[in-house]
Amino acid sequence: MADTKVAPPLWGRAHKISPLNNFITASILILSPFWVLYLWACCTHYNCAFSGPAADFLANSGSARDAISFVYSILPAFNTRSLFIYTSWLAFQAILFVYLPGKTGYGQKTPAGHLLKYKVNGLNAWIVTHVLFIAASLVFGYFPLSIIQEHWAGLLVSTNIFGLGLATFAYIKAITYPSYPADNKATGSFLYDYFMGIEHNPRIGDSFDFKLFFNGRPGIIAWTLINLSFAGAQYNEIGYVTNSMILLNILHAIYVVDFFYHEDWYLRTIDIAHDHFGYYLAWGDLVWLPFTYTLQSHYIYRNPINLSQPAFIAILAIGLAGYYIFRNANNQKDLARRYNGDVKIWGKKATVIRASYLTSDGKTTRSILLTCGFWGISRHFNYVGDLLMCFAFGASCGLTMDFIPYYYLFYMTVLLVHRINRDHARCQAKYGDYWTEYCKAVPYKLVPFVF
Ligand code: NDP
Numbered sequence: 001m002a003d004t005k006v007a008p009p010l011w012g013r014a015h016k017i018s019p020l021n022n023f024i025t026a027s028i029l030i031l032s033p034f035w036v037l038y039l040w041a042c043c044t045h046y047n048c049a050f051s052g053p054a055a056d057f058l059a060n061s062g063s064a065r066d067a068i069s070f071v072y073s074i075l076p077a078f079n080t081r082s083l084f085i086y087t088s089w090l091a092f093q094a095i096l097f098v099y100l101p102g103k104t105g106y107g108q109k110t111p112a113g114h115l116l117k118y119k120v121n122g123l124n125a126w127i128v129t130h131v132l133f134i135a136a137s138l139v140f141g142y143f144p145l146s147i148i149q150e151h152w153a154g155l156l157v158s159t160n161i162f163g164l165g166l167a168t169f170a171y172i173k174a175i176t177y178p179s180y181p182a183d184n185k186a187t188g189s190f191l192y193d194y195f196m197g198i199e200h201n202p203r204i205g206d207s208f209d210f211k212l213f214f215n216g217r218p219g220i221i222a223w224t225l226i227n228l229s230f231a232g233a234q235y236n237e238i239g240y241v242t243n244s245m246i247l248l249n250i251l252h253a254i255y256v257v258d259f260f261y262h263e264d265w266y267l268r269t270i271d272i273a274h275d276h277f278g279y280y281l282a283w284g285d286l287v288w289l290p291f292t293y294t295l296q297s298h299y300i301y302r303n304p305i306n307l308s309q310p311a312f313i314a315i316l317a318i319g320l321a322g323y324y325i326f327r328n329a330n331n332q333k334d335l336a337r338r339y340n341g342d343v344k345i346w347g348k349k350a351t352v353i354r355a356s357y358l359t360s361d362g363k364t365t366r367s368i369l370l371t372c373g374f375w376g377i378s379r380h381f382n383y384v385g386d387l388l389m390c391f392a393f394g395a396s397c398g399l400t401m402d403f404i405p406y407y408y409l410f411y412m413t414v415l416l417v418h419r420i421n422r423d424h425a426r427c428q429a430k431y432g433d434y435w436t437e438y439c440k441a442v443p444y445k446l447v448p449f450v451f
Pocket of ligand 1: 419
């Protein structure tokens with residue numbers, strides 16, 4: 001029987017923006033830098049007590065002048081040395097990105113039908129960076145391991161300068177010199193376009209890909225270095241490193257190394273395959289990621305506790321279970337796509353929906369939607385793995401009612417639930433009836449019988 005399902009031709013990023021969208025975008029644009037500053041201030045001035053700055057503000061804001069001077073007193077200060085360190089860091093990562101060897105990877109077809117090629121050398125860059133950082137610090141003594149923690153305030157200012165500069169550059173480049181004009185999505189709303197980006201794959205030349213570089217290198221490579229630096233700072237402060245700090249370093253390192261080990265897979269995730277490059281990714285990669293994903297090591301540095309052995313083992317086990325789900329779910333999708341559905345999953349031949357969609361150049365492309373394995377349990381069971389890991393990261397900080405250790409779990413839950421809805425709308429537009437069929441076969445979005 002002929003396949004009568006049809007995928008509609010228009011898909012990709014939203015192109016109609018309501019006044020409410022504009023309002024939300026403006027609010028996030030204005031509030032996000034202040035939110036990161038607030039979290040930084042909690043940890044730096046109040047031992048990571050979440051209500052610290054707010055309570056002090058209320059107590060010290062008898063007049064507008066008092067309020068301003070209080071806010072001024074807790075802000076991080078700019079310093080040229082931190083700016084120099086951060087500029088050198090970006091330049092060093094760019095050199096590694098361009099010159100280190102790596103295998104060739106391919107993304108997913110863009111809405112305009114481009115299939116882009118990438119040099120995948122993130123793991124090499126991660127190894128070279130960490131070997132040099134540890135050797136320069138611990139073997140040659142050029143700088144203390146705690147150097148990042150010592151410059152945390154200046155780095156926050158520097159990353160914001162670069163993050164805002166990069167988002168602005170990306171906007172101007174998109175409207176004046178886009179790399180793949182047919183993939184541009186401009187809505188006519190300056191705010192929304194600045195925030196969500198216009199260009200799908202901005203590049204300099206053929207190979208310096210903004211999304212692959214900025215999403216991974218300056219922020220995710222820094223993630224494990226930042227943790228090490230806070231561990232070094234803890235050692236300087238109390239003379240040893242707590243097992244909570246060691247556990248957190250291990251769990252974060254598993255996530256980060258996995259990311260670079262599977263960097264080829266990352267080319268086909270939503271970040272690279274679907275998101276456009278604007279403030280959300282530019283500022284997000286340079287500021288949000290390093291300053292909020294590492295809050296737990298900052299917390300443990302300020303609140304050094306040792307976990308009991310059973311707690312240590314239980315938290316490690318939860319983290320590893322989360323990692324197992326996350327990695328295997330993502331692998332199942334990757335394998336099924338690579339071998340056109342002709343694979344075994346959990347010992348049985350994979351069941352799939354053979355879908356098709358149109359790109360804006362009018363060509364039909366075929367794709368696979370898995371309906372078995374983790375993708376048969378719920379439509380985003382890979383996110384459950386992520387959330388379990390996030391819980392383990394928070395629990396590494398000890399049994400506490402403080403919000404900062406669990407901030408990342410809270411944030412990821414909001415991010416992933418929003419992403420599920422965003423992804424559902426995009427897949428519905430891309431696959432049409434095929435997506436409806438998939439949703440019937442796998443009715444739950446995240447947790448069976450719950451959501
Ligand atoms: P997914 O890996 O879940 O990718 C969703 C895409 O996969 C869909 O848009 C669709 O794309 C395709 N797809 C959907 N259903 C199926 C199916 N049944 N079979 C095959 N393909 C399907 O999402 P993400 O890219 O968001 O996440 C990747 C990983 O990264 C996740 O584990 C997530 O938790 C993690 N992550 C981590 C973040 C962090 O900051 N730490 C942030 C975001 C994600 P297509 O158009 O190709 O069909």
